[in-house]
Amino acid sequence: MTQLRKAVGLPTVIATSSGLALATVSLTADVQIGLGMPGAAGWMAVLAAGLISVLASWCFAELVGMFPTAAGIKLFIEKAFGEKAALICATLYVGITVLIVGSESYVLAAVLHYAFPAVHQAWWVFGFLTLMALVNLRGISITGIAQDVATYGMVLAVGGLAAWALLRPGAPPIPTPFELGSGFGFAQAVALGVFLYLGFEWVTPLAEEVTDFRLIPKGMLWSLAILAFVYGALHIGMMTMVPKEQLAASAIPHVLFGEAALGRFGLVAMAAVSALASITSFNAGLLTASRFLYAMARDWAAPRFLTRLHPDWATPWAAILALYGLCSAMAVAVLTSGAFKLFIFLGAAIECMIFVVMALSVLRLRRTMPDLVREFRVPGGTLVPWVVAVLYSLLFVLVFVPDPAHPADHGAQLGALVTLGVVALAVVAYVQWVVPWLRKKAAPAGGQKRRRRPGG
Amino acid sequence: MATSQEILEALADYQEQCNSNARLRRMQKDWTKRLHFRGTDTDDWFTMVVVEGEITEFSAGAEGVPDIVVHATSEDLCDMFWGDLNPSQKYLRGEILVKASPEDVMRLDAITMIIWPS
Numbered sequence: 001m002t003q004l005r006k007a008v009g010l011p012t013v014i015a016t017s018s019g020l021a022l023a024t025v026s027l028t029a030d031v032q033i034g035l036g037m038p039g040a041a042g043w044m045a046v047l048a049a050g051l052i053s054v055l056a057s058w059c060f061a062e063l064v065g066m067f068p069t070a071a072g073i074k075l076f077i078e079k080a081f082g083e084k085a086a087l088i089c090a091t092l093y094v095g096i097t098v099l100i101v102g103s104e105s106y107v108l109a110a111v112l113h114y115a116f117p118a119v120h121q122a123w124w125v126f127g128f129l130t131l132m133a134l135v136n137l138r139g140i141s142i143t144g145i146a147q148d149v150a151t152y153g154m155v156l157a158v159g160g161l162a163a164w165a166l167l168r169p170g171a172p173p174i175p176t177p178f179e180l181g182s183g184f185g186f187a188q189a190v191a192l193g194v195f196l197y198l199g200f201e202w203v204t205p206l207a208e209e210v211t212d213f214r215l216i217p218k219g220m221l222w223s224l225a226i227l228a229f230v231y232g233a234l235h236i237g238m239m240t241m242v243p244k245e246q247l248a249a250s251a252i253p254h255v256l257f258g259e260a261a262l263g264r265f266g267l268v269a270m271a272a273v274s275a276l277a278s279i280t281s282f283n284a285g286l287l288t289a290s291r292f293l294y295a296m297a298r299d300w301a302a303p304r305f306l307t308r309l310h311p312d313w314a315t316p317w318a319a320i321l322a323l324y325g326l327c328s329a330m331a332v333a334v335l336t337s338g339a340f341k342l343f344i345f346l347g348a349a350i351e352c353m354i355f356v357v358m359a360l361s362v363l364r365l366r367r368t369m370p371d372l373v374r375e376f377r378v379p380g381g382t383l384v385p386w387v388v389a390v391l392y393s394l395l396f397v398l399v400f401v402p403d404p405a406h407p408a409d410h411g412a413q414l415g416a417l418v419t420l421g422v423v424a425l426a427v428v429a430y431v432q433w434v435v436p437w438l439r440k441k442a443a444p445a446g447g448q449k450r451r452r453r454p455g456g
Numbered sequence: 457m458a459t460s461q462e463i464l465e466a467l468a469d470y471q472e473q474c475n476s477n478a479r480l481r482r483m484q485k486d487w488t489k490r491l492h493f494r495g496t497d498t499d500d501w502f503t504m505v506v507v508e509g510e511i512t513e514f515s516a517g518a519e520g521v522p523d524i525v526v527h528a529t530s531e532d533l534c535d536m537f538w539g540d541l542n543p544s545q546k547y548l549r550g551e552i553l554v555k556a557s558p559e560d561v562m563r564l565d566a567i568t569m570i571i572w573p574s
Contacts, residue, residue, distance in 0.1 A: 004555055005490070005521045067550045070558055075550045139559060208555050291562065298544035298565070307569060314483050314566040453466065453538035 007211040012144055013219030015151035016284075017203035018226050019142075022154055023281040024111065024274040025104045026196050027254040029344045030231050031238055031247045033192040036185035036403050039176030040239035043232040045186060049193025050228035053200065054221060055388050056355040058378040059362045060201045061217035065375030066365065068213060070205035071295070073354065079369070080361035087301060087431045089357050092424055094292050096350040097199075097285060098323060099419070102330025103343035105129055108278045109335075110251045115271040125331045128278065133324040136286045139313045142279070150280050155230055157273050158254075162233035165241055165261035174240050184403070191398040194355075195348035196231050199281060200224060202288060213375045237261065248408075251340055286323060293319040300442040301435045341409065345399055345416035352396035359388035458534035460500045460516055463493075466537035467502065471511040473539070473571045480570045484509030487563055492522040495530035502533075524556040524564065539572035 033049075034042020063076040073093065078086035109124035142150060165171065180186050200223050207216055238253050241260040247253040258270030294316035297306035308318040334340050362378060362385040378384045400417045402410045458466075474480055487509050493502040501518035504511060528536065528543075532552060535541035544565050546552040554561050 003521070004525065005523050069547070069550055069553060070561060071548045071550065075548065079550065141559065205558060208561070209557055287558065291558065294562075295544060295548055298542065298569070299548055309483065309566050309569060311479065311483055312485075314487075314563050316562075451538070451540045452469075453535060453540050 003211065004209065008144070008206055008209040008215075009211060010215050010219055010222075011148055013203060013206055013210065013215050014222045014226065015148040016206060017200045017220055017223035018155070019147055019151040019280040020199035020202045020284050021197050021223070021227055021281070022151065022230070022277050023104055023199070024108045024278045025100065025340065025344065025347075026198070026231070027234065027274065027277065028107050028251055028340070029192065029195050029347075030235050031250075031253040032341065032344055033189045033196070034235055034239060035244070035248055035406060035409075036181070037189050038179045038181045040174050040236045041176055041179050041181065042189055042239065043177065043235045044180065045189030045193045046196060046231045046235055047228050048186075048190045049196060050224050050231075052190075052388075052391060053194070053197045053224050055384050056358065056392070057201065057217065057220040057224065058376075059355070059358045059385055059388055060204055061220065061376040062362050062374055062378050063358060063365070064204040064207045064216055065213060065377075066369070066372055068207035068375075070208055070291075072204050073358075074292075076361045076365075077357060080364040084431055087296075087435065088427055089354070090292070091296075091431070092427045093350060093354050094289050095423055095427065096346060096420070098289050098326060099330055099423070100198075100343045100347050101129075101282065101285065101327040102332075102334040103340040104278055104282060105327070105331045106334040106338075106340050107251050108274055111255050111271050111274040114252055114255055115267055122335060125335060126328065128282075129324060129327055129331060132279070132282050132286055133320055135283060136290060136320050137310065137313065137315055137317055139310075139315045141287050142283050147280065150276050154273050154276055155226055157269055158230050158234050161258060161261055161266060161269060162237035165237045165257070166233075172240055174236055177236065185405070187395075188398050188401065188403055191352070191395040192344065192348050194351045194392075194395060195344050197224065197227055198347050198351045199285070200227065201354075202284065205288075217376050251338075286320065286327075290316050290319040290323055293322065300439045303438070304442075339412065339415060341412040342415040342419065345409075345413050346419055349396055349399045349416060349420055352392040352399065355392040356389050356396065359385040359392070363389070457497055458495070458530040460498070460502075463495070463500065463502060463530060463534050463537070464514070464516060466534045467504065467514045470537040470539075471514060474511050474567060477571050480567060481509045483566065483570065484563065489523040489560065489563075490520050491524045491526065491564075492518050493526045493528070493533055494518075495533055496527050498530045500530065524554065524560050526564070527553040527555075536568070539568070543568055 033045050067075050069075060074086045074090035077089050105125045105128055108128060109121045112124045113121040200220060203219060204216060207213060238247055238257040242256045250256055255267055255270045258266035293302060293306050296302035297304060306319045310317045363382055400413050402413055485508055487506060489506045491504045502516055503519040504514040532541060532546060536543050543552055
């Protein structure tokens with residue numbers, strides 16, 4: 001097979017996977033997962049969530065090795081369970097991910113407002129969303145070297161700051177780093193920890209660009225290791241340097257940590273990391289979501305106006321603007337309610353759900369397409385996919401189980417469950433009734449179309 | 457199964473359609489790429505060169521280092537170049553495989569979208 005002129009190598013696969021998961025709201029969630037555990041022991045939940053994500057990444061690797069395409073998740077599910085299931089799961093997954101943007105922009109705005117109080121939080125939110133929409137409209141994507149520099153820069157900044165805070169002479173002792181606490185508290189922390197890795201699997205479309213397919217599973221593995229290190233170190237740093245009650249009440253705990261460790265310099269450094277984290281994850285997220293919407297419209301599964309392309313830049317401007325509107329509405333909702341934690345629970349749940357679906361797809365395709373070439377096969381027969389399916393199903397449930405020790409989170413958990421239920425029902429209804437209607441409307445035009453191919 | 461000659465005829469029509477479309481030429485004015493197409497059932501290869509949105513040449517065989525590689529059955533390639541097939545649908549079902557950056561995949565689909573909108 002011929003090689004592409006510009007092929008992607010391992011460092012970029014790792015940077016892309018890590019960069020997609022490393023968002024500002026994830027830095028906030030890094031505190032949330034440790035609230036039900038003693039002292040700074042939450043790092044163990046971060047690590048455990050990362051370790052089981054390795055098993056999930058193997059499932060993704062097997063599927064993308066069978067179908068190396070950017071159509072990814074939807075295609076895997078379609079091959080395993082049919083188009084309707086694929087449309088429901090993929091739309092729900094992409095839709096919920098887009099909703100999390102409201103929370104992401106809220107937290108970023110809170111960070112920037114804290115660093116530069118002269119500018120109101122609302123201006124930061126809309127400035128950021130508008131900038132990202134324009135960047136996407138212009139067709140600029142942060143890829144290759146830019147992605148490498150951004151991701152490795154963030155990793156070095158957060159890791160370096162945590163190392164300085166914890167290892168410098170006279171550093172305060174780490175509070176109870178190895179005390180697990182209650183089993184329930186740990187299990188729920190692991191469930192929430194899944195949120196920290198949300199998006200690492202969005203690297204699979206790079207299968208269309210890599211020099212060697214094996215770079216995808218290898219890259220995801222390295223990415224999970226890097227993320228576990230960054231989140232773990234940051235978690236210990238935050239829990240050591242800032243009182244837990246103060247962290248729990250704040251939307252910007254990582255900035256408080258930066259300030260506590262290095263004063264104004266640390267504050268600005270963490271604000272810069274936040275901005276970079278939001279830009280890289282949001283840029284890629286909007287790019288993927290707008291192309292998904294465009295592709296759905298091209299396939300007559302979404303309104304036709306979403307296929308409109310910019311006359312100069314060949315970007316799907318209608319899909320980008322539709323998402324911009326949705327993200328802005330979510331940002332307003334979070335800005336007025338301050339309910340950003342709801343989306344951490346929601347994100348953790350949707351990630352658990354998609355991992356279960358991917359594992360079930362692996363199992364199903366092993367039976368229905370046993371002879372199809374698999375560039376990568378999950379080791380251990382069907383054991384690992386079964387473990388992933390069962391484990392993440394349990395974690396999915398745990399996300400919503402109220403912890404009596406943290407009544408303050410019950411509202412966010414309930415809100416997440418209700419939001420997930422409402423969005424899921426809306427998506428099912430859409431796929432059940434609207435998509436067939438859109439396709440029926442398209443059918444006469446397609447049916448009357450005269451073939452151009454001679455003799456066809 | 458489409459023959460190599462049939463695909464070359466389809467490519468000739470495709471070149472004419474693309475190059476005479478002012479809207480497409482405007483949209484692709486900064487797009488210069490070398491594309492390879494492979495018929496998965498015949499293992500026939502084809503090369504197309506796009507310079508600033510204009511298809512300047514096409515030929516049988518895989519010539520030069522490509523920016524984009526498209527794998528599809530010979531029938532799908534032929535139908536795609538004649539505009540009788542929506543490549544997006546085939547791509548989403550994994551029946552057409554593209555090796556390229558997401559931007560180039562988008563551009564490729566945009567071409568078909570513009571010259572055969574339905």
